[in-house]
Amino acid sequence: MRNPLRRVLAAAAAAALLVTAAACGGDDEDTAAGGAPSKIVIGYQQIPNGDLVVKHNKWLEEAFGSDTTIEWKLFDSGGSVNEAIQAGSVDIGLVGSSPASRGISSGIKYRVPWIFDVIGDAEALVVKGGLTDVKSLKGKTIATPFASTSHYSLLAALQKAGLDSKSVKVIDSEPDAILAAWTRGDIDGAYVWNPVLAKLLADGGKTLVSSAELAKEGKTTYDLGVVTDEFAEKYPDAVKTWVAQQDKAVTLIKDDPTAASEAIAAELSITPAEAKAQMEDLIFVNAADQAGDEYLAGGLPDNLFATAEFNKELGEITTVRAEKAYDDAVDESFAKSVPKS
Known part of the structure; x- marks a missing residue:
């Protein structure tokens, strides 16, 4: 189930944060809660999905304008992104579902507003x-x-x-x-x-x-977008803008895979044909579908909890939190905010 009190608590937290700076995305001259910070630090990986389309086409820079600096930091894996978020050096990042589950289990204060892709043969x-x-x-x-x-x-x-x-x-x-x-x-x-x-x-x-x-045997994995609770509560409109650009990238991948593959190829230093083939090994879901019960509103929280239990069973983590913690850490509200095309 979703937590109806969470939105109220988030709004209250956002108001309280007006007197503080975001962990790394803001300073004392940032705009009021809900607006755009002076800087957004994004942790990305070299994975052939929509995040690279957004980066290459500079859609975030265009959407936020000159008042907000977009800083892209490259990481090798989701574990490294988790460490950077814990250190307060990243606002938004890409992690796999297992690293996300580990992060939630260990108490990292972030949430999942977006699914970059469902991992298949990739x-x-x-x-x-x-x-x-x-x-x-x-x-x-x-x-x-x-x-x-x-x-x-x-x-x-x-x-x-x-x-x-x-x-x-x-x-x-x-x-x-x-x-x-x-x-x-x-x-x-x-x-x-x-x-x-x-x-x-x-x-x-x-x-x-x-x-x-x-x-097919119940061990589905995903590439997920995570945003720190502090950033999401202080700048919900900025997160909405970020999600909207990611949804735009999914639309391009589906409607014009040639253009999308060219952008991804440029980021990965491979040929467009190679990029297209690698894209086809991933499953991309638009915002409207992500907001439904199969993904952000139900299926993903269940998956993250089950992943935590599996990792604990194998001795990979020591603690599994209550199932509600994984449910609360997935936030479909931002995907719901994207206008349907």
Whole structure:
């Protein structure tokens, strides 16, 4: 269920914050609550979704105008974004659903107003020749960014095969480092996302299982937008503007994938054809549909809670909060504010 008192509390908190500065998006000369701050710091990742379309086309800069500076900070994984948010250096960021679940479980004060994508074949377990199934990974070295959706999916795949992180040497490695380790022959495989995933496959890698397959078994993963509670309560109109630009990007991806792929290709330094192929491995949902029960208003909170329980079961986290905490951390109001096209 949604929490009807939350909006009232949020409004009260926003009023209280008028006398303070946002963690990193504002200063004493910022506009009143609900308006735009002088600066917004965004943590992004090199994932072929709408966030890169927004960045490349400078839609946020255009929407906010010259009075607001948009600062884009690149991160390797959702775990790193979580750390930056805890440090107070990011207002809005991209994290996977497993990092988001971990963040909520650990008490990070942020909320989820947007789903960048539902992860399908864009993340997968890829191995070198001679390994035929997940069971054959016993004693092998597999790399993945810890606390990421790929890490979560790898653990789910191992559990299904009757293996765990003790019978398989699972090492923590960011995507670019995974590619280098693969090239050197230091690892037998990796669970990772595009564009590095595509490079491993092009270098002879074989997919054993994808996140799309795991989703069919109840282990769905997402790339999510998170915004700090402080920023969302002080600048709700700014968050609405940010969500509207993300929805604009989803529309472009659906209506003109060529234009979208060109923008993403420029950001990832790949060809438009490669970008388009990688985009097709993700599922994009517009704001109107996100606001419904299948996503922000029901399905996602349930997923985040279930993810926390799974991670605790495997010893990856120590605490799972009450289910209501995960429900309260997902906020569909911003997606609902986007005018239907």
